[in-house]
Amino acid sequence: MKISFAKPASAPEGALVVTVLEGRLLGATGQALDAESGGALARALAKSRFEGKKDQTLLLHAPAGLKLDRLLLVGIGKGKGFDAKAAQGLGGLVVAQLGGSGDAEVTLAIDLVEGSSLSAAEIAANAAFGAKLRSYRFDRYRTKEKAEDKPSLKKLVVSVADHGDAKKSYQPLEAVAEGVFLTRDLASEPANIIYPETLAEQCKALSEQGVEVEVLGEKQMKKLGMGALLGVGQGSERESQLVVMRWNGGAEGDAPLAFIGKGVTFDTGGISIKPAGGMEDMKWDMGGSAVVIGLMKALALRKAKVNVVGVVGLVENMPSGTAQRPGDVVTTMSGQTVEVINTDAEGRLVLADALWYTQDRFKPHFMIDLATLTGAIIIALGDQYAGLFSNDDKLADKLIAAGKDVGEGVWRLPVDDPYDKQIKSDIADMMNVGGREGGSITAAMFLKRFVNGVKWAHLDIAGVTWSKKDGPVTPKGATAFGVRLLDRLVADNYEK
Amino acid sequence: MRIRFASPPGPVSARALPAPSAEAEALLARLDQNDFKAEPEEVLPILTGEGWRILVGLGERAALDDSALRRIGGNLFAELAQAGIVHLAVGLDLSPEQTAQVAYGVLLRAWRAPAQYRKTPDEEEIWHLAEVTMLCDAPDMARTCFARLEAVGRAVHFARDLVVAPGNVLTPPAFVDALGKIPGIELEVINPNKAGLNLLQAVGQGSQYKPALAVLRYRGAGRKDRPAVLVGKGITFDTGGISIKPAKYMEMMKGDMGGGAAVAGALMALAARNAPINVVGVVAIAENAVSGRASRPGDVVKGYGGLTVEIIDTDAEGRLALADALAYAAKNFTPSKIIDLATLTGAVEIALGFERAGLFATSDALAEQLFAAGEAEDEKLWRLPLTDLYDDAIKSDIADLKNCSWERGPDHIHAARFLQHFVPDDIPWAHLDIAGLSEAAEDGPLAAEGPTGFGVRLLDRVLA
Numbered sequence A: 001m002k003i004s005f006a007k008p009a010s011a012p013e014g015a016l017v018v019t020v021l022e023g024r025l026l027g028a029t030g031q032a033l034d035a036e037s038g039g040a041l042a043r044a045l046a047k048s049r050f051e052g053k054k055d056q057t058l059l060l061h062a063p064a065g066l067k068l069d070r071l072l073l074v075g076i077g078k079g080k081g082f083d084a085k086a087a088q089g090l091g092g093l094v095v096a097q098l099g100g101s102g103d104a105e106v107t108l109a110i111d112l113v114e115g116s117s118l119s120a121a122e123i124a125a126n127a128a129f130g131a132k133l134r135s136y137r138f139d140r141y142r143t144k145e146k147a148e149d150k151p152s153l154k155k156l157v158v159s160v161a162d163h164g165d166a167k168k169s170y171q172p173l174e175a176v177a178e179g180v181f182l183t184r185d186l187a188s189e190p191a192n193i194i195y196p197e198t199l200a201e202q203c204k205a206l207s208e209q210g211v212e213v214e215v216l217g218e219k220q221m222k223k224l225g226m227g228a229l230l231g232v233g234q235g236s237e238r239e240s241q242l243v244v245m246r247w248n249g250g251a252e253g254d255a256p257l258a259f260i261g262k263g264v265t266f267d268t269g270g271i272s273i274k275p276a277g278g279m280e281d282m283k284w285d286m287g288g289s290a291v292v293i294g295l296m297k298a299l300a301l302r303k304a305k306v307n308v309v310g311v312v313g314l315v316e317n318m319p320s321g322t323a324q325r326p327g328d329v330v331t332t333m334s335g336q337t338v339e340v341i342n343t344d345a346e347g348r349l350v351l352a353d354a355l356w357y358t359q360d361r362f363k364p365h366f367m368i369d370l371a372t373l374t375g376a377i378i379i380a381l382g383d384q385y386a387g388l389f390s391n392d393d394k395l396a397d398k399l400i401a402a403g404k405d406v407g408e409g410v411w412r413l414p415v416d417d418p419y420d421k422q423i424k425s426d427i428a429d430m431m432n433v434g435g436r437e438g439g440s441i442t443a444a445m446f447l448k449r450f451v452n453g454v455k456w457a458h459l460d461i462a463g464v465t466w467s468k469k470d471g472p473v474t475p476k477g478a479t480a481f482g483v484r485l486l487d488r489l490v491a492d493n494y495e496k
Numbered sequence B: 001m002r003i004r005f006a007s008p009p010g011p012v013s014a015r016a017l018p019a020p021s022a023e024a025e026a027l028l029a030r031l032d033q034n035d036f037k038a039e040p041e042e043v044l045p046i047l048t049g050e051g052w053r054i055l056v057g058l059g060e061r062a063a064l065d066d067s068a069l070r071r072i073g074g075n076l077f078a079e080l081a082q083a084g085i086v087h088l089a090v091g092l093d094l095s096p097e098q099t100a101q102v103a104y105g106v107l108l109r110a111w112r113a114p115a116q117y118r119k120t121p122d123e124e125e126i127w128h129l130a131e132v133t134m135l136c137d138a139p140d141m142a143r144t145c146f147a148r149l150e151a152v153g154r155a156v157h158f159a160r161d162l163v164v165a166p167g168n169v170l171t172p173p174a175f176v177d178a179l180g181k182i183p184g185i186e187l188e189v190i191n192p193n194k195a196g197l198n199l200l201q202a203v204g205q206g207s208q209y210k211p212a213l214a215v216l217r218y219r220g221a222g223r224k225d226r227p228a229v230l231v232g233k234g235i236t237f238d239t240g241g242i243s244i245k246p247a248k249y250m251e252m253m254k255g256d257m258g259g260g261a262a263v264a265g266a267l268m269a270l271a272a273r274n275a276p277i278n279v280v281g282v283v284a285i286a287e288n289a290v291s292g293r294a295s296r297p298g299d300v301v302k303g304y305g306g307l308t309v310e311i312i313d314t315d316a317e318g319r320l321a322l323a324d325a326l327a328y329a330a331k332n333f334t335p336s337k338i339i340d341l342a343t344l345t346g347a348v349e350i351a352l353g354f355e356r357a358g359l360f361a362t363s364d365a366l367a368e369q370l371f372a373a374g375e376a377e378d379e380k381l382w383r384l385p386l387t388d389l390y391d392d393a394i395k396s397d398i399a400d401l402k403n404c405s406w407e408r409g410p411d412h413i414h415a416a417r418f419l420q421h422f423v424p425d426d427i428p429w430a431h432l433d434i435a436g437l438s439e440a441a442e443d444g445p446l447a448a449e450g451p452t453g454f455g456v457r458l459l460d461r462v463l464a
Helices: A028-036 A040-046 A084-098 A120-132 A164-188 A196-209 A220-224 A227-233 A279-284 A286-300 A347-362 A376-381 A393-406 A417-423 A439-448 A483-493 B020-029 B066-080 B095-108 B141-166 B172-181 B198-204 B250-255 B258-273 B318-332 B346-353 B364-377 B388-394 B411-420 B456-463
Strands: A002-006 A012-022 A057-059 A068-075 A105-109 A156-157 A214-217 A241-249 A259-269 A307-317 A328-330 A337-339 A366-369 A386-390 A410-412 A456-462 B002-006 B043-048 B050-054 B087-091 B131-135 B186-190 B212-219 B228-238 B280-289 B300-302 B309-312 B337-342 B357-359 B381-383 B429-433
Touching: A002 A164, A002 A307, A012 A028, A012 A084, A028 A040, A028 A068, A028 B411, A040 A068, A040 B198, A057 A084, A068 A084, A084 A105, A084 A120, A084 A393, A120 A156, A156 A164, A156 B300, A164 A196, A164 A279, A164 A286, A196 A214, A196 A241, A196 A259, A196 A307, A196 A328, A196 B212, A214 A220, A214 A376, A220 A227, A220 A347, A220 A410, A220 B337, A227 A307, A227 A328, A227 B280, A241 A286, A241 B318, A259 A279, A259 A286, A259 A456, A279 B087, A286 A307, A286 A366, A286 A483, A307 A347, A328 B337, A347 A366, A347 A439, A347 B095, A366 A393, A376 A386, A376 A410, A376 A439, A376 B095, A386 A439, A393 A410, A393 A456, A393 A483, A417 A439, A439 A456, A439 B346, B002 B357, B020 B050, B043 B066, B050 B066, B066 B095, B066 B364, B095 B131, B095 B141, B131 B141, B141 B250, B141 B258, B141 B429, B172 B212, B172 B228, B172 B258, B172 B280, B172 B346, B198 B280, B198 B300, B212 B388, B228 B250, B228 B258, B228 B318, B258 B337, B258 B456, B280 B309, B280 B318, B318 B337, B337 B456, B346 B357, B346 B411, B357 B411, B364 B381, B364 B456, B388 B411, B411 B429
Parallel strands: A002 A156, A012 A068, A012 A105, A105 A156, A259 A307, A259 A366, A366 A456, A386 A410, B002 B131, B087 B131, B228 B280, B228 B337, B337 B429, B357 B381
Antiparallel strands: A057 A068, A214 A241, A241 A307, A328 A337, A386 A456, B043 B050, B186 B212, B212 B280, B300 B309, B357 B429
16 A cells, blocks of 8 residues: 655545544534535534544545545544554554545545644654554465455545645654564564575565674574574574674664564474464464564664664474473573473573673663563463563663553563572573463563673563454554564664 | 560670670681571571570671561571470560561461361471560560561461361351451441342352351541451352362362451451551452352343343352452442452463562552552562453453453453452552462461461551
8 A cells, every 4th residue: 555645635536534523523624525515524423423532433425515435534532632643543544444445545634633742744644654554464375365355445645734744754654664564574474484594584685774684503603602592493494593683873882772582483382392273373483583673674764873783583493303302401602501391482592592692792782672482471461561571670661651652562570589489490500481370470580591781671572463353553463563662662762 | 486575684795694696606606608608597506515506697787677587587487496496585686676577577487277177286397486585675665566566467377377277167157257256346247148249149159158248347547537448359168160170279279268368367457556547348258169059150140339240250250259349348438448359360370470469450559559568568569450451351242241251361450350340430449369479389488388368468568
């Protein structure tokens, strides 16, 4: 779907969307149309339950006195509190309502919203962003889809008085949307297409946007002593990879921000094999790495003024004659040893080496890792919040604030010493599991042992990476949860 | 076991004989780092010519807060109760306040299941220790400090006694009787069937014992002071009902009244120390039994206040009993705030394990007070989300609400949201899911394996 910005037309044609405030208050465009139609809109409003509450819609076909084929009235609630997130929701709603309506082109008319702190141009840009995000579709493997099942909407025109400003505001948002789309693509791709080497290839493609990419293979990782990461991948035919992506948009010498992603391209569980039901979901057990890759693309596309390093540990966890066994003891790059009690608690093993490597080599300002790490987090917080664990209150607060702004909620959970005893091993420095109870916390406690004094936050995104339901700006499927959150974190706090 | 306070023969730091400090130094000189590091809670008994001498590690003096002192006391008891020592004098060169805290730790740890459940005492559980004398420079002051702590400590023991009681002993009427014997508390027993507490009735209707709503009143302030209301889940035994639980570990379900026990204990503590506040305790008491009269999955029941509930799972009964208790409390007692405690869900154990209880609150201020009280008392909490984002899970096809969802997910959050429907928005409310904390699977500094009395100290502090 293409998006463009234009001046409002004097006599609009085709399909048009206008906004209505709570209390059936039409915006400027709506009022003009109402006048032109001899009060038809006001009559339609009066005869319906539509009050202009947020997300209410009223569709009018070929309204009398107007050249329009279709007019969609969308409620936006109260003007006060109509923020960027609400504007994005508006755009998303338009796509959801009219994406398959038969219209190839739809115009969304944006007026100044009384009470909102946003300018009309900012509302327009954010509505366009929301529409773009909601229009995502992963359909490359549908070879015989009927025309009527495909979206009809090809072009969304956002009409607003200062359309030049809107277009300018939209540019960085579009960059973020590109990053989101890349993340969703990568998470949606099946595991026979995306495996460590091909995912590394996807990373390399970011060099087009100016990202420096370096790929380490098993030989190099062995030399570095990454016994934990390599142990996870040793049952697979595919070679494990560690990819380093660097975006140097900040001042030379500034310590980079580091983002680390778990990239288990498929997780069978290994010898501790998972039950068959639902195992296909494990293709997106590389969701954390997909977020890091998408984030790097977004930052590069919008030329963020900051130094960032993204590190993703890419492995496939397979059972085989060469796979690691429960009870194996592996030595991590940090020198600490781990008794692998459950080969299905593999993500933390990958992250252990990736985290250590990152802080050792890059001396980052902070490290934030993302991982579809535990089933326990799905019980703890469900699909509404990601779990946030951090050794730094300020960093945690910034993440919570960014999450609220973009609608990707994170909820802080404890990383307290009392939980540490659950991962004590009889023969090694630690075990890789600590029992069912507090399972997400003990996973975080494990990771914490590989953080050496650096500010650190860990996001357990197992519950939010894939959605069974459509969200305001996220169609069901891969959500790319984390890209917008971290982009906002960087933009609000770390760009000069 | 008795706890006394006395002056040492001379100032603790400079005494003739027995002079712990000088003697301790002499003993220390004979030990190396591997024997004794003087870390907090370390205890090393040494048999000397004068009898037993015990070295107690205190760690850094600057780090000796109340929590550390209690743990030292608790651990001292745990190490020495069965060591053959009958009288123990403890001179740690601490202030009277600090000495009282150590004694409090001793008291908290010095609990075991009442002897009534055995014909002959278990050899391994016999305490030789009969008296602990806490030595400090101003024993009267220490005694005064301890009086208040002791009131709370005894209440913690009471709560543990209730939790450990088997389901055939602590039946609903026996629970009511026990609540009626708390000194300084006025008990009113409400018949759920007559009062329209139909959800509580539905939970208990399969049992041979009638359910009851126990109202415990403590008046420490003027009549006009709106009371704080504490609500506890008091399922004396939870079979799960028709949605019956697996047999394995079902005996643990005698403790499914841990929330009610905490509420009872808190009231006992407040009354014993004459706290200047008004508090109402409400305990929803029922046995969730299996029988021909039991509630069925799919039953729809109208709760107190009028909301209807579809019972999807008869084993999600705690929230039903609490819902009526909360609605009743809100309507009848003009609460300044409501805090409920319940061993409510298994999910909260997956979320927070055994170190912290789940805290849900509609009031940030109340949540912060509870969190801080938990940190101070080592009855730790962690706040979890309470938002309408989760409400799809408790939407029923035919009633106002259903009591849970079969989908894998945050049942503890769903339960909290369910309860919220029964509390008016204008009353600050907090819900503590203590399923992981009411009983401990291993020995801790202040409680051995078994019931902990979790919640009593927390509530006592937050209301004080």
